[in-house]
Amino acid sequence: MTKAAACHNGLPSAYLQKLNRQKRAPYGFLGIFFLLSMVPFICRNDYYVHVMIAIFYTVIYTSTYRFILRTGQFHFGAHAFIGIGAYASVLLVTRAGWSFWAAMPAAGIIAAVCALIVGFPILRLKGIYFAIITWGLGDTLRFVYMRFKNPFGGALGIFSIPGPNPITIPGVGVIDFSQKSHYYILALALMMLTLYVLYRLERSRIGLVFGAIREGDQLARAIGINIMNYKVLAFAVCSGLAAMGGSFYAHYTYYISPQDFTVLLTIYLAIYTVVGGQDSYFGAIVGTVVLSLAGEIFAGYSHYQLIMYSTFMIVVLLFLPQGLVSFPRYIARLFVGNSANEVKGKGNESALT
Amino acid sequence: MELHELVQNVVNAISIGSIYALLALGLTLLFSIMDILFFAHGAMYMLGAYATYYFCTKFGWNYFVAIPLVILLIGTFGTLIEKGLFRPIRNDHVAIIFLGIALNWFLESAGFIVFGLRPKPVASAFPGKLQFLGSTISWERAVVVIIGMIAVFSLYFFLMRSRLGLGLRAFAEDPEAAELQGISNDHVCSLGFFIGCGLAALAGLLVAPIFIITPAMGSHAVLISLLVIGLGGLGSIPGALLSAFIIGSIESFGTAYLGANITWGLIFIFVVVFLTIRPTGILGVERE
Amino acid sequence: MSQLSLKGVSKYFGGLAAIQNLDFEVKEGEIRGLIGPNGAGKTTVFNVITGELSPNAGEILYAGRLLNGLKTHQVAKLGIVRTYQLVTLFSGYSALENILVGFHSESRFSLLDLILGGRRSRATDIAQLDKAMEILAFMGLSAFADAQAENLPHGLQRKLGVAIALAARAKVLLLDEPLTGMNPSEAQDMIETIRQIRKEYGTTIILVEHNLQAVMELCEKITVINFGQKIAEGEPGQIKRDEKVIEAYIGKNAHAT
């Protein structure tokens, strides 16, 4: 049967539409990239640029964290791999004399390889055990950094980390990272790259398989899906991407210490994810943006900030299990009575009878 | 190494182990009954300690009068939390963990605002120290060891022998079947939270005089407890006891002979390697 | 020659034998029925074959290859795919997507290509879409390609389950009670479909089913087990007359009443 026949036979396939949307997606991502890259040239205040940069690298952490969470693993060790990325890249630059542009991807690869190595034994663990072991892994690393002054700098950390090496872009000029806006573009590019990779991992063929594993791992296994491989793959890719975020963080703040990579970091990521909505691709992004901006308001006192975060989280868990991204739908349901979703469901049923 | 040092280190190990076991007891109990990880356990521990501070130090009540009051107070608070917050999402285990984390943070931050930032000391009800084979232990620690042991064993026998305990265990094995036999889901959960939070408060009561209390003490405690019950096997009370003493021993001997700042690294490495080799902990059983 | 054979397979749960010293062989392209009273160990046989349970004794051979110790997904990759007693589908997915998941092993992807979403990756997407529509059409499901799996009526859900297995390129299809809960017309439809599958794809089919009438109608050969042991094997007519079989079923009925 041919494609034409298939379309004749069935409805115009929603999946085909999905494929077309995927085809257009790169342009969408590029468009958003260019749109957002304008911001530092319009708002010239370094503080707001800094806030945006912080949001960008946090989005990298959060969205990769969420993806691992979505493979059914209760990940509690994101800080381990972010730390590996930061330390690896800094050591490659300061000790081995590498260029930042080589060190950052290398740090990502190192973290991914580490995730690959530990992934096979530890991804067998389920639920809390996985949480405990990943957390333990992260804190073990923290103690390694603390213990070995050479090369990790011990508890004092590593300071005077050089920024990225200047690059020349034909037509634009030299980008020497003397200004926040240069970092902004780099962070934005890194974030869009991460988001694009995750978009593909979630929405492409392979995303279909990830979803299938979540929907029913027994059936997935029965049709020949090697669940472990997929989990390790997600773990490695996401850890690698998060590590690149960590590398950026290190070269952006010029200073890292073991203190920066504690389980608290992962807990924050978990909060962003849950509040944003872990089921949605945009959940991690929305959660990070909303809570980061709201957090700025309470920057004076972290206690109030934490109270706000935890209240947010409790409310979301109890009343909006799909997270903030489902808020518009929730409101719509309040006012209209039934959501678009339900209409869709009814439509399907009527089509069948 | 001389004998009295060895004895002292063993005594230290037992003392630390008992404290950890006591901390972890409520957490592991809740896990064994309801299969949930109650992260706000740490906050309950903290509240128990503060209640002790207010009753004993501020109001000047007798320590022994305060004990049942604090346990009742925090246990009831736990039950209320279960009713108000946890019941609606009882079946979603991941959401429960996140809710616990959120609640822990909420209570901790609120604690800083309500109780003040400064650490508070609680006067010891058991002053003095005990000399033993050239080693020394303060009475308050010895009391923790004794009461800790009593708590562990009585809880164990409660679960294994008493009718109520058997009911709780039946619930743990198969909630639906237990419901059919007339064991109410809601009652079991309320009771579980009451006992769990009560045990956290007991830990706060006993440990508070040894250390000083701050609103942040809970997070630290819950992380250690997590490590303890993870290593011991989630939901296993003997496992928690065993792993508390293992961790206590590593901490005691590691600190004494290798240095304080690498000991916790060693503990983490030990737990990670052990769990990798045996994914269910020391005495844990595989659960669905 | 036999495609799948079990030799002296036993599986114990605690002290209880779920299967005991079971031998049976299935020829390529055969439709084989596996029947027996409740609790006879039929599903356990499937579980043992697909590696979800590992047998305590005996050998499972597939085209001369030993399956013992392989994991479920490895067995499935070799072409032995099963369906489940209860409907299991990727219920949040559309029917089409359910089929596409079944293709996963076929697409030998390069991760980079997949992530970049290049032309080659897209070409594969389209090719798979075509093939999936083909399978759906074959199963008579093409009208429901976009319908969410959990919204399909029961009969169609069952069919979709079989279609997923087909997409996973089953050479041996293990169907666990495919007719349960179907009305007669749906059941008849399913029987037709199973025949069609064998005809079109040359798939070997092993069937566990309580609907004896359907089994008799569909299968060329039937194996009867009780208490984990084979008590009879033969053509439907033979089985119908077999005393042991009658005893097993009547005994069971008597017990039930």
Place this chain on the structure above:
Amino acid sequence: MKMQRGSYFRRIIWVGIVVGLVLISAGAYCGDVTEVEIGGITSLSGVAAPWGIGMNNVWQLAIDEINNGGKWWKKKGFTVNGKKYNWKLKTYDHAFDAGKAVSAANRLINRDRVKIIFAFDGGMIKAFQPISEKAKVITVAYASPGKDYINPKNFYTWMYGIDCMAAVIFYPWLEKNTDIRRIAILEPDHWTGHTTEAASRFGISKTKLEIVFDDFFPADMTDFYPILTRIIQKKPDLIDIGNVDPAARALIVKQARELGFKGPMYIITPDIANLKSVAGWENCEKLYFAPYDTQLTEGQKYVKDMYVKRFGEENWIGAISYIFWDYAFWLSEAIEKAGTFDTTTVCNVLEKMKLKSIYGEPAYFAGKGYYGINRMPLYPYNISQVQNGKLVQVISGAYATYLK
């Protein structure tokens, strides 16, 4: 749900646009500096919050003193080129998170346009130092001194060095006046702990004292039995727990006494109230407190009275409070003298100024010999010991001359 992805996508773009607009308008809003703000970055939450809040309170007191006048600052406000100015304190919390510290510095420098930042803890200061130095913002570091951030390259960073001075005064005195020979050093495993340990080692290296034990403990440790067992086994004459935070320090004293250690210990900036309530005063016998004065100077009394009146006795953080007092006055004076807010000029003026310190006079900037730049104030220094339940001043008015 699955069908709605398209609309989500659009919604997100909308959200992006709205957020962008908000940011742009906010950016346009940040206009001229109308008030002279001083920034504060410290720990207002978490474990070290009592210190952080306490120091913020003292900063506030000092700034109010300048604005309103009083016994210490006799006029109202300060004058630059004939124009009167007032300070306003704006403090942000870092909660010991370097990321938050960097954010706070960015906020202060780029949004609030401050020229001076008071900041707590070296680790945090190092995290944002690249930003503050680049923006030529004067950073006053209330932290243990370290050559890694106090050096000629970091022209705008000043510090109030207490630990290093204490060590170079205390240990030579100890060698000369007591028969203590074996020293054990125990510090927390974080930035402050490490730099204090280095300072103590530096002080001890000027003497013939022997270090028999030297280790760091995890910052969140509360049970010191194992490590104290180890220390006591080494038979030290004195345990240096210089810069351990007040809570842990009181526990160490208590637990060391429980384990039978009877010798002296050495504590920098003690919180006497805390020691009394947690460890018990009888356990504090023979402890050395630095800097601690049996007789408070007039300035110290003045600050303490003001503090207790305004913030309450229970929030008083002890002797450490005094070190947060002086800089606001020194900087105001330097700005008045320089006649400009230009930080480079102010730094140059400040370096050569004669200072009036809460610890007494004369005080002046030094440190060139150690750091290569004069960024540390020297002032008369007192160390006391608890003898028979009473504080006795054993060192009076010493200067850390090693560091000149």
